[in-house]
């Protein structure tokens with residue numbers, strides 16, 4: 001059965017005034033938030049952006065989503081989990097401060113910000129699933145306990161998954177650190193020693209102490225590597241490089257995590273994809289990576305597979321090429337969508353309704 005995906009064209013601007021008017025119209029016409037009931041506790045899953053990154057969904061958009069939820073008599077919470085790698089969102093306290101620096105506060109968004117704490121045992125729950133790779137998903141309890149989940153996702157490129165949208169926001173983004181590690185752990189880079197110039201950039205950036213540079217050459221200890229891919233980005237000689245063979249494994253594990261989070265929540269899920277500021281890399285990068293497509297607009301649906309497929313398709317149509325494949329030639333983001341459909345998370349078949 002075809003899923004409905006609603007769309008409004010929107011361009012990024014400094015204050016997003018006209019985009020906010022359009023988003024309000026999208027929320028009203030698509031009725032994607034009708035899944036929210038009175039007095040529901042609603043997890044609004046968002047990414048607050050790493051320091052130096054500008055791709056994240058803006059707080060003014062989060063405000064409109066949260067206000068719409070509040071107007072239904074429900075309680076919205078803006079929420080995300082901490083990162084695997086060392087950065088400004090590694091622990092809950094710094095993460096909330098990073099969100100504040102990017103403009104997300106209770107006053108500005110109308111919602112409390114909740115960041116589950118990896119050091120608190122009760123903040124994690126293990127969800128048993130029968131995935132190819134995942135049998136027990138370690139996810140933030142907050143999402144499992146929520147009455148409804150609204151995923152507010154930035155659609156952009158990703159070094160390991162080709163592109164990232166709703167499925168990535170849920171699958172990777174609702175996992176606690178241990179779960180993120182499980183998803184990444186096969187994703188160590190490959191090291192081409194003959195290309196290495198011994199500059200030390202990889203050693204300096206590696207958050208896991210997995211790289212040591214001596215006598216003009218790096219060495220990589222894969223047993224310590226957490227698969228964050230920072231060294232791949234940092235290496236000027238492409239000596240640390242992505243292991244293209246693992247892309248499908250990461251995507252499948254990510255989708256299995258999404259299945260664990262969304263299980264039992266059918267009819268209580270809403271998704272918004274923001275295809276503006278479409279960067280080559282995800283919002284976790286501590287810098288602005290090149291924009292690979294023009295601003296397209298905002299999508300809304302109750303189906304996470306259909307909304308990601310529609311976002312991908314329209315970007316490809318407007319650009320007349322697959323910009324994600326061009327940016328990440330070794331990755332095929334369709335793997336996540338096809339696998340998610342096979343697990344019953346949604347449909348690749350959709351009707352796009354332009355509003």
Ligand code: SF4
Nearest residue numbers: 206225226228229231
């Ligand atoms: S991917 Fe690279 S930077 Fe990240 S932990 Fe592994 S070796 Fe270190």
Ligand code: SF4
Nearest residue numbers: 196197199200202235
């Ligand atoms: S960043 Fe690249 S070139 Fe520099 S030491 Fe590391 S592997 Fe070698």
